Amino acid sequence: xxxxxxxxxxxxxxxxxxxxxxxxxxxxxxxxxxxxxxxxxxxxxxxxxxxxxxxxxxxxxxxxxxxxxxxxxxxxxxxxxxxxxxxxxxxxxxxxxxxxxxxxxxxxxxxxxxxxxxxxxxxxxxxxxxxxxxxxxxxxxxxxxxxxxxxxxxxxxxxxxxxxxxxxxxxxxxxxxxxxxxxxxxxxxxxxxxxxxxxxxxxxxxxxxxxxxxxxxxxxxxxxxxxxxxxxxxxxxxxxxxxxxxxxxxxxxxxxxxxxxxxxxxxxxxxxxxxxxxxxxxxxxxxxxxxxxxxxxxxxxxxxxxxxxxxxxxxxxxxxxxxxxxxxxxxxxxxxxxxxxxxxxxxxxxxxxxxxxxxxxxxxxxxxxxxxxxxxxxxxxxxxxxxxxxxxxxxxxxxxxxxxxxxxxxxxxxxxxxxxxxxxxxxxxxxxxxxxxxxxxxxxxxxxxxxxxxxxxxxxxxxxxxxxxxxxxxxxxxxxxxxxxxxxxxxx
Ligand code: ADP
Numbered sequence: 438x439x440x441x442x443x444x445x446x447x448x449x450x451x452x453x454x455x456x457x458x459x460x461x462x463x464x465x466x467x468x469x470x471x472x473x474x475x476x477x478x479x480x481x482x483x484x485x486x487x488x489x490x491x492x493x494x495x496x497x498x499x500x501x502x503x504x505x506x507x508x509x510x511x512x513x514x515x516x517x518x519x520x521x522x523x524x525x526x527x528x529x530x531x532x533x534x535x536x537x538x539x540x541x542x543x544x545x546x547x548x549x550x551x552x553x554x555x556x557x558x559x560x561x562x563x564x565x566x567x568x569x570x571x572x573x574x575x576x577x578x579x580x581x582x583x584x585x586x587x588x589x590x591x592x593x594x595x596x597x598x599x600x601x602x603x604x605x606x607x608x609x610x611x612x613x614x615x616x617x618x619x620x621x622x623x624x625x626x627x628x629x630x631x632x633x634x635x636x637x638x639x640x641x642x643x644x645x646x647x648x649x650x651x652x653x654x655x656x657x658x659x660x661x662x663x664x665x666x667x668x669x670x671x672x673x674x675x676x677x678x679x680x681x682x683x684x685x686x687x688x689x690x691x692x693x694x695x696x697x698x699x700x701x702x703x704x705x706x707x708x709x710x711x712x713x714x715x716x717x718x719x720x721x722x723x724x725x726x727x728x729x730x731x732x733x734x735x736x737x738x739x740x741x742x743x744x745x746x747x748x749x750x751x752x753x754x755x756x757x758x759x760x761x762x763x764x765x766x767x768x769x770x771x772x773x774x775x776x777x778x779x780x781x782x783x784x785x786x787x788x789x790x791x792x793x794x795x796x797x798x799x800x801x802x803x804x805x806x807x808x809x810x811x812x813x814x815x816x817x818x819x820x821x822x823x824x825x826x827x828x829x830x831x832x833x834x835x836x837x838x839x840x841x842x843x844x845x846x847x848x849x850x851x852x853x854x855x856x857x858x859x860x861x862x863x864x865x866x867x868x869x870x871x872x873x874x875x876x877x878x879x880x881x882x883x884x885x886x887x888x889x890x891x892x893x894x895x896x897x898x899x900x901x902x903x904x905x906x907x908x909x910x911x912x913x914x915x916x917x918x919x920x921x922x923x924x925x926x927x928x929x
Pocket of ligand 1: 701744749845846847
């Protein structure tokens with residue numbers, strides 16, 4: 438009897454493979470980092486072969502180290518960095534350009550050049566997203582425009598497009614299966630999230646031939662089987678979801694109103710809105726949370742560009758801490774109202790501001806402000822940005838009643854206390870913080886029948902620690918008003 442579910446978590450800086458038991462417990466994992474390429478200012482690329490080989494090696498290593506064979510694995514779930522764009526030749530298998538990573542801004546001018554208000558509104562109406570370089574469509578267009586002969590080849594049906602999930606699936610299945618899932622499709626700017634189909638008008642807008650696009654499946658589905666030479670036997674691939682959606686699923690946020698925030702390099706707050714695709718009037722994104730048996734659940738999402746990355750900046754550029762985790766003990770030495778504010782707009786501001794030209798500041802310094810206050814302010818900026826998202830959600834008529842958190846930063850209990858203080862709600866950290874991988878293990882397990890229902894999955898979710906608000910309304914309001922003043926100074 439197969440015993441384990443295998444999650445492939447292909448992230449922006451590393452690839453991981455994690456085994457889960459049929460009880461949803463984490464069993465073992467392997468991880469490998471890979472290089473980032475910055476060919477020009479604002480450009481970010483990955484070598485497609487790095488993505489593929491780190492995934493294959495981590496899976497093979499994990500199976501070997503645990504003396505498991507393909508027949509011990511019930512099924513594979515794939516979760517991935519979203520929006521990152523690859524185009525390859527369907528006959529030779531060769532990519533025609535490096536993977537253009539979600540952070541890449543090279544197509545900003547192209548996106549800005551589409552300035553017709555009606556078109557921009559139509560894009561929001563159909564996709565739930567804003568017309569921005571962040572998403573895949575303008576990146577595909579860039580590749581077809583800049584790689585010699587690419588457009589003609591695409592029109593002749595020789596090229597395939599995929600986000601990272603699709604690219605991995607195609608290779609894992611021996612170049613057989615060209616598919617994606619509804620969550621990844623919903624981040625391309627080409628998918629109509631209401632009608633659940635690729636949209637001809639949007640394909641026209643970005644000059645992309647439809648025949649390049651993968652088939653869109655449910656998140657738990659029959660995606661294909663692995664080529665037997667890879668793992669000495671076939672393993673079915675039973676689930677796919679973009680990383681933030683997978684985390685929402687791994688946090689068992691299955692009911693309307695349930696929310697999670699992943700605090701990693703950036704931070705992503707996602708709130709399940711059930712069967713309604715709620716349209717934000719406050720510059721949050723509408724996205725597909727998951728699609729199961731053809732039934733769609735939607736979510737509202739707010740993305741913060743700099744969360745843990747601000748702590749990396751303290752470590753690598755300012756060099757005032759040795760390790761990210763040192764920030765916790767240092768922050769404990771400060772009072773929350775030390776007066777220093779960092780607005781971490783190093784690469785502009787994400788939701789709800791979407792201001793690419795804003796740049797970071799440290800303000801409120803007085804003669805007695807020092808290293809400790811700057812470190813504390815860096816952590817606090819993560820909570821203030823979460824508050825910005827909470828307020829945008831409230832203006833959209835949504836209320837956060839509880840926040841489940843995950844990601845590398847959530848080791849920091851001081852931060853979670855302050856998030857709870859600022860949002861004025863309970864914050865819960867689960868026992869398994871690798872919720873992204875857990876989410877696709879849950880999905881693969883649902884498809885395989887390992888788990889009978891989402892109710893069963895809800896019962897598996899366990900809280901490790903809960904954080905409750907401690908500061909007064911008055912203090913919260915005072916702090917947040919100061920933050921807003923600091924933000925207003927960096928905006929264009
Ligand atoms: P990602 O998946 O986006 O690569 P992770 O979820 O692995 O990121 O989280 C890593 C980030 O969290 C890094 O930016 C790091 O600076 C930050 N981080 C890790 N531990 C701590 C900590 N104890 N306190 C504050 N920040 C932390």
